[in-house]
Amino acid sequence: xxxxxxxxxxxYGATTPIDKDVVEKMIPFLGExxxxxxxxxxxxxxxxxAVDEARKKVADFLGSMESEVFFTGSATEANNIAxxxxxxxxxxxxxxxxxxxxxxLETVKQSGMENSIIYPDKNGIVSVDNIMKEVRExxxxxxxxxxxxxxxxxxxxxxxxxxVKEVNKNRKNKIVFHTDAVQAVNYLPCGVNELNVDFxxxxxxxxxxxxxxxxxxxxxxxxxxxxxxxxxxxxxxxPGTENVFAIVGIGEAVExxxxxxxxxxxKLRDKIINFALENIPKSIINGDLEKRLPNNVNIxxxxxxxxxxxxxxxREGIAVSTGSACASKSLQPSHVLLxxxxxHEQAHGSLRMTLGRxxxxxxxxxxLEKLPTVVEKIRKISPVR
Amino acid sequence: xxxxxxxxxxxxxxxxxEIEGADAVGKVGxxxxxxxxxLYIKVGKNxxxxxxxxxxxxxxxxxxxxxxxxxMVAELAxxxxxxxxxxxxxxxIANELGGLPKxxxxxxxxxxxxxxEAIYDYLSKNKKEIPDFLEKKHQIAKKTREAIEEKxxx
Numbered sequence: 258x259x260x261x262x263x264x265x266x267x268x269y270g271a272t273t274p275i276d277k278d279v280v281e282k283m284i285p286f287l288g289e290x291x292x293x294x295x296x297x298x299x300x301x302x303x304x305x306x307a308v309d310e311a312r313k314k315v316a317d318f319l320g321s322m323e324s325e326v327f328f329t330g331s332a333t334e335a336n337n338i339a340x341x342x343x344x345x346x347x348x349x350x351x352x353x354x355x356x357x358x359x360x361x362l363e364t365v366k367q368s369g370m371e372n373s374i375i376y377p378d379k380n381g382i383v384s385v386d387n388i389m390k391e392v393r394e395x396x397x398x399x400x401x402x403x404x405x406x407x408x409x410x411x412x413x414x415x416x417x418x419x420x421v422k423e424v425n426k427n428r429k430n431k432i433v434f435h436t437d438a439v440q441a442v443n444y445l446p447c448g449v450n451e452l453n454v455d456f457x458x459x460x461x462x463x464x465x466x467x468x469x470x471x472x473x474x475x476x477x478x479x480x481x482x483x484x485x486x487x488x489x490x491x492x493x494x495x496p497g498t499e500n501v502f503a504i505v506g507i508g509e510a511v512e513x514x515x516x517x518x519x520x521x522x523x524k525l526r527d528k529i530i531n532f533a534l535e536n537i538p539k540s541i542i543n544g545d546l547e548k549r550l551p552n553n554v555n556i557x558x559x560x561x562x563x564x565x566x567x568x569x570x571x572r573e574g575i576a577v578s579t580g581s582a583c584a585s586k587s588l589q590p591s592h593v594l595l596x597x598x599x600x601h602e603q604a605h606g607s608l609r610m611t612l613g614r615x616x617x618x619x620x621x622x623x624x625l626e627k628l629p630t631v632v633e634k635i636r637k638i639s640p641v642r
Numbered sequence: 643x644x645x646x647x648x649x650x651x652x653x654x655x656x657x658x659x660e661i662e663g664a665d666a667v668g669k670v671g672x673x674x675x676x677x678x679x680x681l682y683i684k685v686g687k688n689x690x691x692x693x694x695x696x697x698x699x700x701x702x703x704x705x706x707x708x709x710x711x712x713x714m715v716a717e718l719a720x721x722x723x724x725x726x727x728x729x730x731x732x733x734x735i736a737n738e739l740g741g742l743p744k745x746x747x748x749x750x751x752x753x754x755x756x757x758x759e760a761i762y763d764y765l766s767k768n769k770k771e772i773p774d775f776l777e778k779k780h781q782i783a784k785k786t787r788e789a790i791e792e793k794x795x796x
Binding site for chain 2 (some may be wrong): 560561562564565568569572581582583584586588590601602605637638639640641
């Protein structure tokens with residue numbers, strides 16, 4: 258049944274293949290370069306040099322100081338440190354959005370702070386005004402993702418940070434601003450001075466780097482306490498022996514972000530979107546078409562269910578993902594699609610295709626060859642017209 | 643995630659479709675995930691003169707588990723007498739498919755319920771006696787249907 262073993266990976270939003278150049282840099286640190294960066298002998302010092310080099314690469318990419326870059330175990334952990342580690346007060350108020358990744362939403366909920374959750378418009382964009390309207394005397398933190406992982410919509414981070422800066426002028430207790438940039442780092446400008454954020458977080462495995470490593474950028478002078486306690490690694494903000502080979506990997510992966518070709522990726526994305534709209538009846542694109550990552554396609558096919566579409570495509574060797582309730586452990590449809598006001602039915606039949614560095618035109622053509630048949634097949638079984 | 647038997651029923655669903663002029667229809671939905679199933683039956687008689695499910699077809703909106711259990715329930719119920727068909731439950735369907743992933747067990751309820759609803763529809767249309775357990779099942783299915791409609795319209 259499987260079609261000549263052809264494999265097409267269109268789930269870069271979930272994780273990316275590791276770039277061979279990244280692997281090459283990492284391998285010595287799984288072998289002869291095994292030293293602990295805390296050791297003062299040559300083994301340890303080789304590891305220190307490697308971690309420092311990685312930190313410099315990340316700092317160069319962000320336009321920050323090296324001392325502002327912290328390595329963590331994941332973007333989830335980086336988000337947790339940014340949110341929970343920056344709060345000094347026992348009571349306070351956080352503003353975030355309904356389309357954040359769970360790593361932010363859950364952390365805000367667990368913070369013990371009061372919160373305001375801002376909903377996006379139907380295109381998946383949050384408005385600066387809606388966020389700033391919620392600012393209170395006791396607001397301590399605002400957290401807004403740079404680009405959404407499910408629908409790829411790009412949020413007005415610069416505008417929000419400018420508004421926060423304005424508000425902070427007249428405040429004794431400054432509001433800190435965090436952006437989860439996991440999906441954004443591949444394609445959007447991430448200079449922290451231009452963005453003017455206090456915290457920016459991202460992950461290794463979404464940028465053709467390794468899993469198990471994340472980055473927290475924390476602006477000099479911003480309050481930051483550890484969530485776990487131990488030694489003075491990462492200046493005590495993230496104790497625990499450094500995951501040297503993964504840190505080397507994320508450093509290299511950050512440097513190689515320039516290998517991405519946003520223009521080419523956008524063309525392939527639009528080829529999928531235009532094809533679906535023209536050739537597959539009752540297809541709806543979810544999320545803004547302009548303010549969108551160049552690698553994200555999110556389509557609902559009316560009268561279908563996403564898990565069955567996904568599995569049928571998987572049988573053809575094509576890997577995608579879905580916002581359908583049937584594909585989630587919680588059996589809830591995507592909270593992002595619902596926050597945008599989509600009906601349960603529309604979320605039920607949604608497919609996400611995310612492209613990346615190694616996606617070829619041939620891959621996309623193969624998808625477009627199979628997609629209409631798969632949708633048609635699932636619709637034939639469905640009682641919904 | 644799914645075994646080959648499930649995948650086979652998903653890729654090649656048996657008895658899929660609608661029956662024109664069906665004797666009865668069972669329409670059920672899953673309030674949790676939003677899956678829907680319409681199941682049609684035609685009732686005939688066997689050589690002993692007992693009423694049997696002569697033909698059975700369905701349409702399903704749902705995941706691989708929902709579609710494969712639909713296919714299996716149709717296969718199991720076909721040619722069975724009405725009392726026999728009423729004995730088909732979610733465990734039987736899942737077992738026949740070689741077991742469903744744990745998280746997908748709730749999907750197999752849909753297929754069993756749709757069959758029960760279709761038989762209920764047949765019995766009530768033809769003024770035949772409805773067993774207590776079937777009446778109870780029907781009330782639940784009805785409530786669920788209303789809740790889903792409310793959810794969709796609200």
